[in-house]
Amino acid sequence: MDSALIPEGAKRCSLPKFSIGMAIVGAVLLWGVWAMFLCWFKGLNQTNMNDYYGFALWIWADLAVIAVGGGAFFTGMLRYIFNIKELKNIINFAVIIGFICYSSALLILAIDIGQPLRGWFIFWHANIHSMLTEVAFCLSCYFAVLTIEFIPNILENRQANKVPFFHHLAHNMHGIMVIFAATGAFLSFFHQGSLGGVAGVMYGRPFAVREGLLIWPWTFFLFTWSAAAYGPSFTLLVTKMTEVITGKKLVKDNVVHLLAKISGWMIVTYIIAKIIDTIYWAYVTAPSLGFKLSHFYTDNSFYGYWILITEIVICGIVPGAILVIKSTRENPTLRLVAIILGTIGVCLNRWVMVLQIMAVPVMPFDTWALYIPSWQEVATTVLPVAYGIMLIALAYRYLPVFPQEKELNSVKPITESE
């Protein structure tokens, strides 16, 4: 029924089957939307956040999706600025993932703030000293970039592309995409960094605070770096998942290997920097404020040293090593393990930099603050996942996302339109 919209030569499942799948995910989405409206109309008392736990589960989700969405800016930078040709075969998908992540992040921010209707004050009354202002500006601008990057792909839909204006628009946008990508890379560098800065500048919180360069604490650079490192891993992970679900090979191995290799080297370099940062923080920064490392990891029922080891060793050094070494990288199983660990690693890092910061007591007579999220928080955190699945499904079904799909899945190769 919708065959006219499906990319030429591509095979897709039947519309009823597709609709059923969408309905299931849609139900989850509606659950999240319901929770979202509860938070908007009844206020943030719908959450289990409190005055000690001002940032909670969904802010972690926010930072995590931005981190894993970092694949878009980094791949885009490599594709358009460093002109690594192979990556054009995955760039569309990377952009879509980025678009999903960033739109989700903005949505979460809109739910998270106590006065959503005044959210624009962050622009209007901007305090340039605040890392959050930087985040808001760069995030919104970069979301615009992602939209711009996504538009040509949408316009390449079979029907849309028949409209000459759309056809030309897509073509022209591709023509100057390097400019957009460069702006995007610049913006993304700053907002990824300023998200790291959000934690690092909190000099009242010895668990978070870091020294740094000029106005930027080390977490600024670590966040950018980790997003660039783990983002591509996540892109590969989602690609792999899409391939498994669709039962088709969508991206050629050489492209996957290249991106995995880049991700691997980025992870290795990042994790070295992270280890240095951790050691310096544990042995210099925190003790200078009177804190022992054990203060941050003991005397509570959840945050132990395990979290530090998991983040740095199991989800840092291990995936880094797997992806750097050619033989393990090209082993599909090990590579899958690595990109899964990598994704967990960066999410765990964001968890630590948001939730553990809130949990650690600062005043000597204060106690650990642990909290359990309410269902509304869980639902609104799941919401972006459902939304992402739906958008990927729609994009995959109706847009020529994977240029190599036809070649990999048909007898006679068809040349690219571009």
Place this chain on the structure above:
Amino acid sequence: MTQDNHNNAYKFGMVIDLDKCTGCGSCMVSCMSENNVPFKEDESNKRDSITWMRVYKLTNGKSFPDTEIAYLPRPCQHCGGEGDHGHSPCVSVCPATATDYGYDTGIVSQIYTRCFGCRYCMGACPYHARYFNWWDPKWPEGMEKYLSPDVSPRMRGIVEKCSFCYHRYQAARDKAYYHGDKDHIKEEDYQTACTTACPSNAITFGDLNNPAHKVHQIVKPDPHPDPRNHHVVGKSRNPKVFRLLERLGTNPKVYYLSEREWVRKQGDHYLEGEWDKIKNHHGTTSHG
């Protein structure tokens, strides 16, 4: 943006004598009543209970019968920030300039109508002095009649905190202006609601920059940065006076006084052996 926080301006501050404080709660209620702080059915979760002034209970950690208790009232500390330049932990992070540092008073303000509730300031404040309005403030039918017009009730979804009763400062300033000496507010004309209510006179409030004021005389603030940590300014030269988490460099304007060493030690974190070295160091020797 960096302005002088040391001269030609007021620097309002407080010193609380923890040996006199009995934990009676007068300051808390006086504050709530003065500043139109709402209440709700269950206030026993202290992590969502708005108390600009909160009284913490400290114990020496010893077992019966050697246990000791002290109470520590904690208003907003009105931090001067690292180096006392006005970049308080909360002010520097607020994205919408909804909280600001008054260079003329040293008071950290909160603009309720501008705050959009991102709560970054709450995360940045190590003293938990900032409170979020998780609920719409609601007064039982008729009780809104006791609300004071000096302080606007806050709406749901924003952050609020102690303002050092800023409206009392404004009233005192108006009075000084009326009497023709607008630059000199009298000590007794500007006192916070908690200070005047305290039945033990444990709280002393005034201008830390003014040697004639009692706070200055008790605290004897060191005008020079701490040679051990240049972020720290205004350290007390009174060996019995300390500030909360002084080593972080937040430079609070709320000082605490106690004869008891174990109480003073709870003001900050110390590595093993550090306290014995630090406890007798009280600012530089020069005078300012």
Place this chain on the structure above:
Amino acid sequence: MFPFSFEWVWDIGHMIFFGGLWYAVGILSAGMIYVILKAAWDTMSESINNSGESH
């Protein structure tokens, strides 16, 4: 956000921060306006050419 709002200060921080912002916004909007106009122009010229051919 704008130099006419009362919080604005002409200091180096504001100039760098907002300079960067407006620069990025400027590039993006200029780029988009350019591609839209060019696409419109291309469409028009193509359609004129096409009309010419069909007649």
Place this chain on the structure above:
Amino acid sequence: MQSATRKKQATKVIVSSVTSKNQKHETLNFNGELYMKVDRRSFLGLGLGAVAGVAVSPVGLKLTDDSSIWTQNWPWTPVPVDGRVNYEKSVCSLCPGSCGISVRKIDNRPVKIEGLSDYPVNDGGACLHGIAGLQYLYDPARVKTPLKKNGDKFEKISWNDAIALIAEKLKGIRTEGTPEKLACITDKDQGSVSGLFRRLLETFGSSEFYTMPSLESYLELTASTFHGKGNTIAFDLENANFVLSFGAGIIEGWGSPVACFKANASRKERHAKLYQIEPRLSNTAANADKWIPVNPGTEADLALGLCAVILKNNLFDGSATINFMGGFNKFNAMLKRDYSLSKTAKITGIKASEIEKTAKMFAKAKKPVAVFGKGRGDGAQSLKELAAVHMLNCLVGNINKKGGVFVKPVSQYLNFPSQSMDRVADAGFGKNKTGSTVNQLFEKIDKSAQPLIEALFVYNANPGYNLHDSKRVKKTLDKIPFKVSFSSLLDETAMLCDIILPNHTFMERIEDVPSGAGFAKTVVGLSKPIIKPLLNTKHPGDSVILIAKALGGNVAKSFEWANYDQCLESVTSNIWSPLSKRGFVVISKGVPAYRPLVNVSFLAQNPATINAKGDYALTLIPIDNMRLINTGTASSPFAVKTVSDTVIKGKDIVVEINPLTAIGLKDKGFATLTTPLGKARVKININEGMMPGVIGMVRGLGHTFDNKYVSNIGVNINDLIGQVIEPGSGLDAAFGIKAKLVAA
């Protein structure tokens, strides 16, 4: 060819739809199939165009701006009305402290209560309950109009009907010739309103006038035991340099709270010492120079043990003992026999050396004072304990000396005109009182088969909540056929009454408020109506006058004032002029000049020490917490808000126990507390500041009336402790009760 045309036309439409409406009409000329497709695209184009159009127009900005302005002025967030600021002076009568207050008003609307500077009691300070006083005024749970009970429900009734009904009932009792069957319970017997109630009873023909247990009543009882009737005791805490407190919560609301806070705070400058004797590390104990944990209920024994040390070492004031009478030698012999150091140490759980040291320090101190009245001083006490502690003062000779104990006559600043008594009144009034205390009254009513009391007035008192074994008290109240409550709130006792006559709150009425509760000076303050009565309430004095007038005869003749205002002015005529002008009068200050006799006969016979009831292993004792009121009313919402989560958590009460006692119990866990009287579900707070073997539970919770902010939280400890009447004094001396705790 066909498709190329379609494409071309479609494009044209898309481009033109934004620019020209006329061109859109052209599309209508196409055939059906074509028309459908083109229209869908034109619709899309139109939509995009509209969005773009709205986006560049100022509409969006305007709406965004308006919506944020709306959030800044939400109609459901109140906006306080502004007006002219003015301050009015008055006196707080929420507790016996009687502090001067300054009320800030905006036009006629009170918005803030603060302590009144230069007032001789509190000099500017204020306690949290006084500051929160406006919450009582505006409490939606207040009784808004007179109520009459009909079955289980209350009905509104007019003032006229209510007074007529009461008069009719009382006349009935009088006609029967049993006027002594009218009883009255008030909070205190000082002041003109209590005076009016007592006058009503007397002229009616009843001596059944009772006050609730209070520090004031204990002070008077102790004074009359030692120094003769009509006296009372005060402590000069602001000048004493060694305060030996037997559990008196000097900073927990004992006595006149703010005055005590001030005296305590000045200790630091005066280098005065405070030793606190009690089983729990209370705030007073924590603030003291030394905390001496004592086995609960053995304070009297400790005091006598200390007396024994003082006597043995000849550390007493020889000149003071000249005034002793009633068997000083007998007393001395008794101490030698029963209170040797080792025996005392064994009973009290305090080391012998510590007892000896403390006794010597006390005796050698320049201005020592021993203070009694556990907690807030209004809980259960035995006369033995009051007397034993006071004996220390007598021994060191600090009576009527600066920094010591002031023994002075109960202040008689009121001059009621002589009352008119008829035959019935004389006969009834001449009869013996049923009980010497309110506790005894209830015990006798409970045990009697005949109705001892036919009618009861309850004013400013809540026996159904405040007395031990409150469930039994409530049942006993049910046995009284006709009860009238004079109350602002529908409290536990009022709910059992037949008629409720609602009072003005202290913010709405004029009244003389005498200081007391052990305060060294005697000050009478004038409480003034800060605001016109908000509800259909009356001054309790006016209620009494109306009832008296309705009764007619000699009673009405004794109440010939037009209203309470006139009555107050006439009965305070001696001091009215300064009282009404300054707002207060200092009746006496400084050290009383005379040396009273000291009668030690009560102690000489060594009355028995009261033990806790039951045979469980642990002892439950009440805790007085400054932030909770434990008089009849519940604390204000503000006060409850300040209470720690180690006292109230959710709707649960938290009890304190020592970790050594907490076997099988978890901190913050639930447990069932069992006493011989009943069970309660409690939360556990493991606290090193509690003596092992003792459970501490706060007083002032567990109210059962309807107020979601302050009521139905936790349990009322009085439901769990049964009264133990001390023979002789008639006092309820149950300091606690045996109990057990099992994890729930």
